Structure formats: C-alpha cells, structure tokens
Amino acid sequence: MRSALSVVCHALDMSVVKDARARARAEVVVAIKATAAQHLAQTGAAGLSLRAVARDLGLVSSALYRYFPSRDALLTALIVDAYDAVGEVAERADAAALAAGADPGARWLEVCRAVRGWARASPHEYALVYGTPVPGYSAPHDTVEAAVRLSRVMAAVVTAAAADGSLRPPQRPLPGPTLVTDAVAAVAGGAPPPPYEDLLERSLVLLTALIGTTSYLQFGHLHLALVDDDAWFDRAMAVAAEGVGLVLPLD
Amino acid sequence: MRSALSVVCHALDMSVVKDARARARAEVVVAIKATAAQHLAQTGAAGLSLRAVARDLGLVSSALYRYFPSRDALLTALIVDAYDAVGEVAERADAAALAAGADPGARWLEVCRAVRGWARASPHEYALVYGTPVPGYSAPHDTVEAAVRLSRVMAAVVTAAAADGSLRPPQRPLPGPTLVTDAVAAVAGGAPPPPYEDLLERSLVLLTALIGTTSYLQFGHLHLALVDDDAWFDRAMAVAAEGVGLVLPLD
DNA sequence: GCACGTCAAGAGCACCGCTCTCGTCATGCG
C-alpha cells in the first residue's frame, strides 16, 4: 500500500510531494545555499569558501560535495538566485508604479532606481551577476530565463509608451538591417512597427545604459566626479531614455 | 672619488642614473610585472598565483615579497599599467583620427572602437580595470591619473565639437544645479558656456555609455541578443552620443 | 531480515598566500 502511494506520488505530484529522501535533500540544498548566500554577502565571491560554509552548517567539507559537485557549481546556483532577485525587484517596482498610475517614463525611472537600490543593498550579488564573469561559470542556459525578466519589464514599458503615443520617434533612424536576434523580437512581442523600426536596437542600448551606469557607479569609477550620485543617476537614465524616445520625469 | 661621484649622482640624477642596486631592483620589478602580466592575460586575475610567477622567474615564492608586499600589491601594479594602456590606446586613436582630418563625431567613434578593441584583445586586463573591483585593491590614488586620460580624450573631442559648432544643444536641458565636482570641471577646462550648461553631466553619461556598453558586451550579457556585435556597438555609441549632441558617422 | 544505496566523516593531496630564519654576497663607511 505504501509503495502504491509512493508510485502515485511519483506519477502525479513528484515535484511537490517528492520522496522523503528527496525532500530532505532539497532542504539541505536550500540550507547550503542560504548560508553560502550569507557568506557571499559578507565576503564577496572571491572569499566564498566551501569549507567555511560547511563549518557554519556543522558539516565537514567533503559532505558538501554530495550536493554540489564543485565550488563553481555552488556559485552558479547563487548567480541564478541573484538574477532572479534583480528580476523580481524590477518587476515589483514596475508593478507598483503602474498601480500608482505612472506613465511609461515614470515607470522606467522607478525600475532603474529599484535596480540600483538592489545593487547598493547587495553589492556582492550584483557584482556576481553583472561584474566580471567567474572563470568556471557554467552556462548562460541556467540564467537566461532569469536574466530575461528585466528585459521583459523594459519591453513592457517601451511597448506601453509606443501604444499611448508618448514614445518619440527617432530623429535619425539607425541605418542598416536589424541587428537583434529573433529571441529579442520574441521577448519584445514581435518586430516594432514604423516609425519605430530601430526600437529593439535602441531598447538594448537603454538596458545597457541601466546596467552600465549602475556598474560604473557601483564599482567606484565616478567616486571623485560626482557630488550627488542619486541625482546624476536619475539624469543619466533620463539622457539614456531620450535615446529610445522615452521621456523621464525629472524634479 | 667614487663616493663623491655617488653623492653627485644622488643629488642630480638620482631618478635617472640611480644606484646600481636600485637599478637592478627596478629591473627585477619590471621582470616580475612582465611575467605576472603574462599569467594575468592567460588565467585572469583570480588565477594569478604569486608562486607560479616566482617559478617562471626561477625564484622561490618568498623572494617576491622583497619586491611586492602582497599579491594584492602586485595586482594593483598591474591595474595601474592596464589603466595606462587603455588611456594610451584612446589617445592614439584620437590622435590618428585627428591627423586624418576627422570631425569630432568620427574621432569619438574611433576612440570607442579602439577601447573596445583593446578590451577584446586584453579581456582579463579590461576586467581588472572596469570589472568587479578586487577586494584588497589599495587606493584609487595610484590610478586616478591614469584613469583620467580617457576622460581627457573625451573632453577634447566634446570641446572641439562645441568650438566648431557641430555640437547640438540639448533639447531638454537637465534641471537643477551642477552635479559634478570641481575636479571634473578642471579636466574639462572649466564650466561649459551656454547653451551647454549641462555638458559635463552629459559627458559623464557618454563616458559611462562607452565603458558600460563595452563591459556589457565583453561579459557576454548580449551574447544571444545580437547578430552583429560590432555594428550594434557603433550604433549604441551613436545613440549615446546623441545624448551630448555629438553626431557620429554611421555607414 | 537482509542487502542496498545514501550519507557524513576523516585522512590526504596539491596548491595557495604569507612569515620566519638563515647563509651569502656586495656595498659603503671608517
């Protein structure tokens, strides 16, 4: 009877109920990731030590290899979580702005501020996601879904601006054929109509400006150059948004 | 007599002729930096091992500590050199474009391409300079002079555009007081005159766009998004340049 | 009730950054 139930679980609910063994294993995995995330937040990716994580868990280092085949695998798992975190932050910021009746420009400014706020609150996680790639980093395949969440938010904002007529057409359209892949068009919901033929290329510039500016500030390259980082960041985002025709509210 | 000569050397030419000891020491220092740079280019900053460098030099690891007090100090020396390298690349590209009679827009495009070309040729050095900061990184004081070289090139291009009238004034000037420090104004050669009051803020956006876009491409975040990285990079720089009123040549 | 698979523990390997000590050699001073 128990075995029959077990079979039923396997057939219907495998991913939810699972084996008792598998569930215990999953719990250990999340415990490892949790303490590893704590260490990451404190010491950074370079200082994350598998042995130290094991010590905190009351385990011996070799026991961790039952759950993660290598330190890089653990780090990759943390990267995926961090990607997801920034994606969720962006989505929530946009949803909140949308609920407050903000126009597309105001929505995007809130998204930018939220991403930068997350970067400042979690500098090491941010560096893991958008800084120098770690040498043994497995594959973008795990992260591509999580990474696309931010792009989707931007696509929604730009599409809304195009729909309500507030998106200004480019003064000087970019020459040549489209330069983005079909995957980008799929995320954006198809090729943009005239007069926005170069909108996808310009949208990637907008996304790059958000991450690039956040990184440049986060990594201290403008430390001696600015008297008010926050105000300049808002204006930098406004200048970048002009490139796609989006008008951000300032003051 | 020898001692008298030595005194003369000390008084007049100390930094050029030096002691025999000091010169030998300087040679060893450059040898260490050279092989360390090789290792850096191959394995990246994380994989740079003091012991491996010492082995390549036929030394024992402890001997290196006579020249660099720690691994981070050696890494910092490499960072300074890398900053200088990218600054020189930018300066040479601008000088070549200027000699070829290029207008400011064309000059800046060449500078952008040159910086990105250096990043692709020296990815680990680029990551060291513009990627995640290394934890034990000493001080920006050593690098600030080298880092300002690129800014100076940009300032020269933008100033030339303002001087020859090709710089378009902003359609929507940035509100509020100036956000940059006096150091930035000093590099730019003073506060910009009307109608370019926000030029320094916008110029920092331009610089950030160059580095941010190069990093975003270099770190693979647009790997699945673009069919022609080079063409998109040119257009991204053109879109960013629109933000300061600089017109880049495309096609 | 027994065998199997899973798990944690421990020892061990190679490598790392870094410190300390100890000969050696050239240098500069009296």
Add this chain to the structure above:
DNA sequence: CGCATGACGAGAGCGGTGCTCTTGACGTGC
C-alpha cells in the same frame, strides 16, 4: 683596505583552500 651593515635568495613551515578517496553507520525498500 678591512670590516660591518644591509639587501637578497633559499628553504621550512603555518594555516588555509578545493577536491578525492575510503570507511563506517544509518535508514529505506525488497
């Protein structure tokens, strides 16, 4: 000119790392 000082390289060693392998205990499924 002779000697003491100081710089230098070699080597051993410490604590740490990632990772592998073996061993023994435990709970589960047949």
